[in-house]
Amino acid sequence: MESDRRNMRIFGWGVADGLVLLFALLPVLWIVSLSLKEPGDVTDGRVLPSTWSLDNYDAVFSQDIFTAALRNSFGIAAIATVIAVIVASMAAYAIARLNFPGKVLILGSALMIAMFPPISIVGPLYNMWRNLGLYDTWPGLIIPYLSFALPLAIYTLTTFFREIPWELEQAAQIDGATPFQAFTKVIVPLAAPGVATTSILVFIFCWNDFLFASALTSTSAAQTVPAALAQFPGASQFSAPYGSIAAAAVIVTIPIIILVLFFQRRIVAGLTAGAVKG
Amino acid sequence: MAEIVLDGVTKRYPDGTEAVKHLDLDIADGEFLILVGPSGCGKSTALRMIAGLEDISEGELKIGENVVNDKAPKDRDIAMVFQNYALYPHMTVRDNMGFALKLAGVPKDEINRKVEEAAKILDLEQHLDRKPANLSGGQRQRVAMGRAIVRDPAVFLMDEPLSNLDAKLRVQMRTEVSRIQSRTGTTTVYVTHDQTEAMTLGDRVAVMRLGELQQVGTPKELYENPVNLFVAGFIGSPAMNFFAATVDGGQVHLPIGDIELSDELRQRIQTRSSDSGSGSTLEVIAGIRPEDFEDAALVDRQHHPHGYEFDATIDLVESMGSEIYAYFAYEGEGASAEQIAELAQDAGTSEVPGADGQQVVARLNPDSTVARGERTRLWMDTTKLHLFDPRTGHSLTRPD
Numbered sequence: 001m002e003s004d005r006r007n008m009r010i011f012g013w014g015v016a017d018g019l020v021l022l023f024a025l026l027p028v029l030w031i032v033s034l035s036l037k038e039p040g041d042v043t044d045g046r047v048l049p050s051t052w053s054l055d056n057y058d059a060v061f062s063q064d065i066f067t068a069a070l071r072n073s074f075g076i077a078a079i080a081t082v083i084a085v086i087v088a089s090m091a092a093y094a095i096a097r098l099n100f101p102g103k104v105l106i107l108g109s110a111l112m113i114a115m116f117p118p119i120s121i122v123g124p125l126y127n128m129w130r131n132l133g134l135y136d137t138w139p140g141l142i143i144p145y146l147s148f149a150l151p152l153a154i155y156t157l158t159t160f161f162r163e164i165p166w167e168l169e170q171a172a173q174i175d176g177a178t179p180f181q182a183f184t185k186v187i188v189p190l191a192a193p194g195v196a197t198t199s200i201l202v203f204i205f206c207w208n209d210f211l212f213a214s215a216l217t218s219t220s221a222a223q224t225v226p227a228a229l230a231q232f233p234g235a236s237q238f239s240a241p242y243g244s245i246a247a248a249a250v251i252v253t254i255p256i257i258i259l260v261l262f263f264q265r266r267i268v269a270g271l272t273a274g275a276v277k278g
Numbered sequence: 279m280a281e282i283v284l285d286g287v288t289k290r291y292p293d294g295t296e297a298v299k300h301l302d303l304d305i306a307d308g309e310f311l312i313l314v315g316p317s318g319c320g321k322s323t324a325l326r327m328i329a330g331l332e333d334i335s336e337g338e339l340k341i342g343e344n345v346v347n348d349k350a351p352k353d354r355d356i357a358m359v360f361q362n363y364a365l366y367p368h369m370t371v372r373d374n375m376g377f378a379l380k381l382a383g384v385p386k387d388e389i390n391r392k393v394e395e396a397a398k399i400l401d402l403e404q405h406l407d408r409k410p411a412n413l414s415g416g417q418r419q420r421v422a423m424g425r426a427i428v429r430d431p432a433v434f435l436m437d438e439p440l441s442n443l444d445a446k447l448r449v450q451m452r453t454e455v456s457r458i459q460s461r462t463g464t465t466t467v468y469v470t471h472d473q474t475e476a477m478t479l480g481d482r483v484a485v486m487r488l489g490e491l492q493q494v495g496t497p498k499e500l501y502e503n504p505v506n507l508f509v510a511g512f513i514g515s516p517a518m519n520f521f522a523a524t525v526d527g528g529q530v531h532l533p534i535g536d537i538e539l540s541d542e543l544r545q546r547i548q549t550r551s552s553d554s555g556s557g558s559t560l561e562v563i564a565g566i567r568p569e570d571f572e573d574a575a576l577v578d579r580q581h582h583p584h585g586y587e588f589d590a591t592i593d594l595v596e597s598m599g600s601e602i603y604a605y606f607a608y609e610g611e612g613a614s615a616e617q618i619a620e621l622a623q624d625a626g627t628s629e630v631p632g633a634d635g636q637q638v639v640a641r642l643n644p645d646s647t648v649a650r651g652e653r654t655r656l657w658m659d660t661t662k663l664h665l666f667d668p669r670t671g672h673s674l675t676r677p678d
Contacts, residue, residue: 170331171364175378175425176352185377189368 028253035246042242056247066248068220069228073252076138076224077206080145084202085195088153095154096161107158114151118144122215129216136217141224144212149202156201160194197266200259207256225252280342280355280432280465281307282328287337289323289489297323299489300337305467310459312480313469316512316624320489322437325469329358329435341433357426358435362442363418365410365425371397372406375424396424399458416447420454427458434459434466440475452478473513477501485509487620507563507617507671510664516568516603517621518664519638520613523564530665532564533610534638535588537660547665547674562674563613565664568603571640573648574655584661591653593637602642604654612636617671 034042035056037049044050060066095103125144126135134140164187172182213227220228229248232241260267282305289298298320305311313321326332328339330351339347346354357378365374373380375396376389384392397403400420410418419439426434439455440448456479459466470476476483477497484494485508493505497513504510510518523532528544530537539547551560574587590606597603640656648654665674 165362165364167360167362167364168366170351171358171360171366172377173331173351174329174356174358175429176381178350178352181381186366 031246031249034242035250037243039243042240056243057251059244060247060251063232063244065220065223065228065231065233066225066244069223069225070252072138072217072220072222073207073224073226076141076145076222077203079138080142080149080206081199081203083142084146084149084153085157085199088150088157088198089191089195091150091154092157092161095158096164097166107154110151110154113147114155116148118148118211122211125212126215134216136219136222138222140216141209141212141222144216145206145209149205152205153198153202156198157194160197161191163194164190193266197263200263200267204256204259207252281305281309281340282433282465282467283338283340284324284328285338285340287324287327287339288335289320289327289332290335296489298327301491303484303491303494305465308463308465310456310466310468310479310481312476312483313467313486314471314473314476314483314512315486315492316620317471318488319486321469321471321486323489324486325435325437325467328433328467329356330354355432356435357429357431357433359422359426359437359439361438363410363422363439365418365421367410370407370409371402371413371421371424374410374421375428378425378429392428393424396428399427399461400424400454415443416451419443419451423455423458427462430462430464432465434464434468436466436468438470439468441470441472455479474515477513483513485512487617503673503676504664505673505676507565507615507666507673508621510565510666510673511618511621514567516639516641517625518565518567520615520618521564521566521608521638522611522613522668523562523665525560525562525665530562530564530663533608534590534658535586537586537663540661543665543675546677550672550674551667561668563615563618563666563668565666566658566662568639568641570659570662571604571638571642572657572659573642573646574657576643576646577657582657582659584659586658586660587655588658589653590638590656592648592650595648595650597644600644602644602646602648604640604642604646604648604656606638606640606656607636608638610636613668615666615668615671 029047033047033049036052036054037044038051038053038055041050091106094100095107121144129135129140134143168186168190169179169182172186173179177185207224208226209224210226213224214230217223217227223231225248229245229252232244232248282303284301284303284305287298287301287303288296290296301320301324303311313324315321323332327334328341330346330349334347338345341354341356366377369377372390372393375393379389379392393406394403397406400423402417402420402424405413405417405421410421413421419442422439426436436455440451443451452475455468468475468479480497482494483497483500485492485500487508493500493509495503500509500513504513507520511520521532521534523530525531525539525547528539528541530539547560547562577585579585590608592604592606594605595602596605642648663675666672667674
């Protein structure tokens, strides 16, 4: 009886999970299928390609627009991540360890900035960047990314730093460490997982952005992949570039999937940081 | 090996509160000294000042020959065991224990030798390559001890090292700590709020209250001749019974009866009393330990001639096998003094209804046949009676 009921429950949850997965993955499946079709079959409406081909992938990589965009995406996301994490580490350390006036204000304004709708600053930024010469440059994207990634990073890191038992620093000092040794040999190794998780979250945030990238860039000088996708040319002037777009979309998704699979537990910890503690 | 001298050591916070007030303490080389007191009495702060984790606001601290007020913890040659062990979670047991030696630049094979030696003493050999997260509470505690031992420091500092263990393990580790200390002969300062630990471990015990040192002495001294109500009530388990009483000439009037004072005691009371001469009767608080009562039927009067017998109705009997605790109540007012209230608050009994001090505990021989609800004749050793001044809390009967 008892086990029957349990089996029923497992079955019920299984069905529910399956439905959610189907709902979420159907578009992904569709785009993977599209990317493997021949250009002529793209509009045939079949789930599985009638003829499998990697032509679209070949085409994508042979186009400068895509390889340049990939380079831009990696570069911009990496630089923004490094700066954001370094600055946020210092801020989070201070917030977690020290008592200073204005602490609440800093956290409050960080939250406010994180919640600010990006769409409302895109217009002004477009005009400002054109005047300042930042339009269509790497810094032109890195700066807005930083302003939105920093609050995210500060929040996540503060939670991680709060969980470090700081008595260890004292234990290390008693063990004969200088304050610097205590920091590098004890605190840094303990903070590293939190810093890594934060870096991944920030990187994904920058990597996925479409709004700023499409509004503030126009050429392969700074265009990231999400923005470049929208401007793919077709194989000929008269054919739609759906196949190539699909292939490119699959390619940019792969690093994210790998990151998430590898760091799944850490990312969950980072996303729920502050939900229970702090 | 080193002695520790605290000379007027004071900890004052920026807001003016004093956690430790003018602490004078000489800790001899190789001595095991216990700092004990209720939470917030400043004992941990005092220890952390010796460790160098807290600045000393005033006074002088010497370890060995050197004044170390301004020295960093690493230059004081001390090892400390923290309450929550403070093990490095990313290091194995071996690395945890060898960390200090590694920082000191000791060659690798010597570190290994010392760590393994300590692991042997602490029975940790098979856990050397595990991380602290995979150890039980008792094992973690031993690693923390090991980390202190391998360094062979001049001083061990221990901050409630056993308080996170369950009761049985705590008793076991208590003997372990004692064994290790006597084996290494290292000067040790041990902070605890547990008076049993204080009594069983220390060569000497220092009782602190509100940042002030109350009394330092051997466990026996503190137990038999407490200087004030606070020490009397804090040391000993079950705690000393207190009564409101009056001294009138050569007699003490207790709620359970009148007791004749010896000339010697009368003399002491007269010289010490704060309002001597204000009349012939003197308000005091009388204290008697549970074990100074006995079932009157079982007392050998030849060996214990100074006794007082009285009848009491037993409310409750707790038989522990080796002894019996008999509880009885008395008529009249309970003893009230600032220090008693403080003790009750620390023990949490101030919030228990009925625990208002009019209850008396007697510790009796297990052969006693006392039963609940019965009227029983009890005997009290009058030579063990303590009298205190209710205002200052000072003992009036303590020998000089």
